[in-house]
Amino acid sequence: MAVSEKDEGRSTRPLPHISDATLRDSAHMAGVEFGAEDAAVISDLLVKTGVELVEVGMISGPGSRDAELIEAVHATVGPEHSLSLVVVRNRQQVAKALDEAVRLGVRSVMFSIPTSEAHARLKLGSPSAKYLTSLACAAIEGAKDRGLHVTFSGEDGARTPADRLVPYVEAGFAAGADRFRLAETVAHLSPWQMEEQIAHLTAIDGAEIEIHSHNMLGMAVANSLAAYRAGAEWISCTVSGIGERGGNAPLAELLTSLRVVHGDERFDLTHLTDLSRAALKGSGLGDSFQSGPTTEHAFAYELPGQLSNPDAYETLPPEVVGNSRELRVRTRITPALVAWALADDQGLDIDVDAFADWLTARQQEHGRPLLDRSAIRKFAVDFPSR
Numbered sequence: 001m002a003v004s005e006k007d008e009g010r011s012t013r014p015l016p017h018i019s020d021a022t023l024r025d026s027a028h029m030a031g032v033e034f035g036a037e038d039a040a041v042i043s044d045l046l047v048k049t050g051v052e053l054v055e056v057g058m059i060s061g062p063g064s065r066d067a068e069l070i071e072a073v074h075a076t077v078g079p080e081h082s083l084s085l086v087v088v089r090n091r092q093q094v095a096k097a098l099d100e101a102v103r104l105g106v107r108s109v110m111f112s113i114p115t116s117e118a119h120a121r122l123k124l125g126s127p128s129a130k131y132l133t134s135l136a137c138a139a140i141e142g143a144k145d146r147g148l149h150v151t152f153s154g155e156d157g158a159r160t161p162a163d164r165l166v167p168y169v170e171a172g173f174a175a176g177a178d179r180f181r182l183a184e185t186v187a188h189l190s191p192w193q194m195e196e197q198i199a200h201l202t203a204i205d206g207a208e209i210e211i212h213s214h215n216m217l218g219m220a221v222a223n224s225l226a227a228y229r230a231g232a233e234w235i236s237c238t239v240s241g242i243g244e245r246g247g248n249a250p251l252a253e254l255l256t257s258l259r260v261v262h263g264d265e266r267f268d269l270t271h272l273t274d275l276s277r278a279a280l281k282g283s284g285l286g287d288s289f290q291s292g293p294t295t296e297h298a299f300a301y302e303l304p305g306q307l308s309n310p311d312a313y314e315t316l317p318p319e320v321v322g323n324s325r326e327l328r329v330r331t332r333i334t335p336a337l338v339a340w341a342l343a344d345d346q347g348l349d350i351d352v353d354a355f356a357d358w359l360t361a362r363q364q365e366h367g368r369p370l371l372d373r374s375a376i377r378k379f380a381v382d383f384p385s386r
Helices: 022-028 036-049 067-077 091-103 117-124 129-145 162-174 191-202 220-229 251-262 269-283 304-308 335-341 352-366 373-382
Strands: 017-021 053-059 082-087 108-112 149-154 179-184 209-213 234-237
Touching: 017 022, 017 251, 022 036, 022 053, 036 053, 036 067, 036 269, 053 067, 053 091, 053 108, 067 082, 082 091, 091 108, 091 129, 108 129, 117 129, 129 149, 129 162, 149 162, 162 179, 162 191, 179 191, 179 220, 179 234, 191 209, 191 220, 209 220, 220 234, 220 251, 234 251, 251 269, 304 335, 335 352, 335 373, 352 373
Parallel strands: 017 053, 017 234, 053 082, 082 108, 108 149, 149 179, 179 209, 209 234
Antiparallel strands: none
8 A cells, every 4th residue: 555645754653652841841941930739730731631741840859849849740640640850960969859759759750960061060060971870870770779760861962972972871771760861951953963863872772762852943843753753752842832941842733743744643632722821821921922042031041050151051142143141030049140140230239148038038928020130139229238
């Protein structure tokens, strides 16, 4: 029987599993903070749509600030449909974070581990591939000892050379990991380049691979489909493409593409509009949110490391598209952010630590309006202890 032109692009492989990172990647997005009620609504709609895993929260140690979000998702869809990110910086920190994950009832974790030399140097203090692999394997073994399902990542993995990335992934699976996620943290690959990058990983015997693509170049869905074409079994996305900088692969576009291109009818697409409305309302982004490099969120940050080292995160500098770099924060205020915001105000003599504590308390008492550099400077002038 002849294959029709419409069916030529359809894979004969099993269709990909879908995970959604809206309730986790939003924690990296400047000024976006979901509450427990938002998490319950969004996770419920995601599972009703047919999404298998709802990624929620980041855990870096005891007293996770995302505990309420994680507990809300567990109560709504069950921990079997949930995955939480565990930050990896050193062995002692990972052990404490894993204990916190167990306390919260987490069953599946995703280790965020920087694999490119640039990101490893920034976050692990060393670009050494040997140290990176040793740390990842120790984290994986610690999680398996606690009975957890383990996905480990290659943060900035799309910019990590194959001769550095492949041995790392092989070692992670040898240590007992269940899945590897390639994170296109800094979008710069074309679909054909993504296909080649993923093919290096799917060639590893027994490897289960996931793609997590960012949308600064508008190719996150295309790159996700290219990764699937090359053998990836999982695709990570977010509702409406919500996520740090230019956003992520948008769920609706991904699922409709799977239906049109691959004849995938596993998902109940009738929930997609309600999902988008719930996510945009809960995030405070509103109906005008779009992904890509021209939005006001594309070059906005609330992590000090990103403000201090933008070259490690940006596909292109903001000036290229007529945009600008900015701090945008609600309640995740730190002394480092305050110091960055006030760096050019030589006339302000202020105790940065005390001011950050005061500003956090004020936000909690009076609500959480979005603060940018100008707003923080204005509050610094009015700071009672000045």
